[in-house]
């Protein structure tokens with residue numbers, strides 16, 4: 001397969017999983033000899049990695065598609081591909097293809113290996129000769145580019161056509177390539193894709209499909225490669241990460257996978273997200289707590305503080321069950337910290353129900369709360385229900401959650417002042433005139449301290465915590481352990 005070199009740009013919105021997927025796609029493009037560029041304007045291929053969880057990122061994608069449709073009229077060499085949560089089943093693909101003929105390829109991440117075939121069939125550099133024409137030059141003259149396109153690009157100068165690979169099969173084929181540009185101290189390792197749950201507001205299951213776990217051996221090889229490239233901390237990703245292995249022949253558990261990953265020399269820390277309460281078994285808690293490399297932090301969405309709301313959300317657990325799980329986590333995993341996700345303004349949420357949510361936050365005292373306003377998504381169960389909470393009230397409730405949580409986070413962070421914490425240094429950051437090391441404690445608190453020459457990214461160092469805000473800690477780097 002011979003594919004002329006070109007330039008690509010990946011536009012990514014959404015969760016960590018999307019960002020991890022984009023890195024893998026970047027690796028495939030890198031293997032093809034394509035150069036990543038920071039803007040769509042400079043690219044021959046633009047890949048939109050989309051998110052449908054809320055209306056806002058979808059609107060952004062529609063905005064990008066409109067811009068690209070305009071750009072494509074001026075630049076006949078421009079190819080557009082789309083992936084991520086907006087790509088659901090054949091029907092959603094057909095709808096998008098009809099609305100946006102600018103898109104040349106729709107694919108799911110597990111179909112990313114179609115990219116070489118796609119480019120071989122659809123990509124022809126605008127000028128024959130030494131590689132592709134500089135796109136800045138192409139963009140400089142619409143008349144010239146269209147004229148050249150007509151002469152040289154019979155394949156892509158016609159009506160844009162959507163290539164729609166077969167919908168994802170049950171078998172998971174996640175791209176294992178690692179991007180050169182993705183060398184960093186922390187890395188994502190997607191372990192289970194999709195979701196089998198039926199939360200009434202959530203579009204993910206219909207867009208990402210059922211839970212599909214990657215084989216342990218494949219993950220071990222990939223994790224080893226990531227560590228060889230400099231990663232010191234891996235975050236195992238899944239929409240419901242404790243569901244890892246349930247669909248594999250031997251049903252290895254997440255903690256079994258973590259135990260195997262723990263044997264990798266040079267790997268210092270293992271994190272995981274996102275947790276689903278019903279899958280977090282007693283055995284998992286004990287096993288994770290016994291693995292020194294697994295960091296004591298759990299992101300475990302509760303979504304609401306009222307049983308009636310949880311039922312309407314079809315979350316599949318009661319508050320009593322959730323509270324019992326939190327009690328066990330805190331009892332059996334010393335030092336564990338907790339973050340959660342909540343939704344305000346879901347269909348029919350009364351003042352009293354919302355007050356129960358604030359009560360729960362005050363009771364559990366999460367370290368971090370991610371709060372979102374409900375936004376109806378077509379294709380979900382709740383889309384059929386009345387979205388009856390006015391936007392102004394949703395915003396008011398969102399700010400109320402933020403205010404309650406801010407004071408809790410501040411109190412919890414202030415309790416750490418004066419202690420010594422171990423941080424993994426992730427990067428150097430400029431703050432005004434000062435250079436700071438940014439790192440994280442094992443409990444996932446962000447720490448800043450003056451950057452000195454005795455440390456470098458990837459080091460695990462003790463830090464004395466001097467000050468705290470609701471969002472981060474500031475400290476002083478101490479001599480190595």
Ligand code: SF4
Pocket residue numbers: 195196197198199202203204205239240276
């Ligand atoms: S557990 Fe619920 S909210 Fe989370 S991805 Fe699955 S369906 Fe969506």
